Amino acid sequence: QVQLEESGGGLVQPGGSxxxxxxxxxxxxxxxxxxxxxxxxxxxxxxxxxxxxxGTTAYSDLxxxxxxxxxxxxxxxxxxxxxxxxxxDTAFYYCDSFPKTSRTKRGQGTQVTVSE
Numbered sequence: 001q002v003q004l005e006e007s008g009g010g011l012v013q014p015g016g017s018x019x020x021x022x023x024x025x026x027x028x029x030x031x032x033x034x035x036x037x038x039x040x041x042x043x044x045x046x047x048x049x050x051x052x053x054x055g056t057t058a059y060s061d062l063x064x065x066x067x068x069x070x071x072x073x074x075x076x077x078x079x080x081x082x083x084x085x086x087x088x089d090t091a092f093y094y095c096d097s098f099p100k101t102s103r104t105k106r107g108q109g110t111q112v113t114v115s116e
Contacts, residue, residue, distance in 0.1 A: 002026040002104050004095055009110030017083045020110060022095035024076040029053065034071060035098035036080045038091035038112075049080060050098045063089070085114045 003025040012018055020036065028034060035050035049059045049069035057069055068081040078095050094109035 001102065002028065002031065003107065004104055005107040006094055006110040009093060009112045011113045011115065012085055013116060014086060014114055016085050016114070017081070018085065018112060020080040020082065020093055020095075020112075022078040022080075022107075024078075024104075026076065027073070028071065028076050028078065029073040031097050031101070031103050033098040034078045034095060036069060036078070036093060036095050038089075038093045040091045047098065048093070051078070082112070085112075087114045090114050 005023045006020060008018060008020040010018060033050055033052045036048045037045060038048050039045050046060055048063055049057065049067055051057045051069045051071050059067060066082065066084045069079065071078045082089065090113050092109050092111050094106055096106055097104040
């Protein structure tokens, strides 16, 4: 089972940027699609962005045009570049396989807070 570990969250002002990193303990190439998820303060969970093994991406309408997901299979890492952040992007972010499989184990996640 591949263990995932997220980093890069923090406190940022509206309009700012953050880059989240998801480091895997093993190969993500064979896992296939990966995604960034978020859990909001109101306990809603959504898929923010996902990327297939061939690099095809898809985004939630809420973040389209502002967030960019990418992956580096050689480094077993998935990234989420977040620009033009809004207060409603405040959430707990984590990465995982998409759809979720038993081949990956979620990490601790990382908190993103967008506030003045």
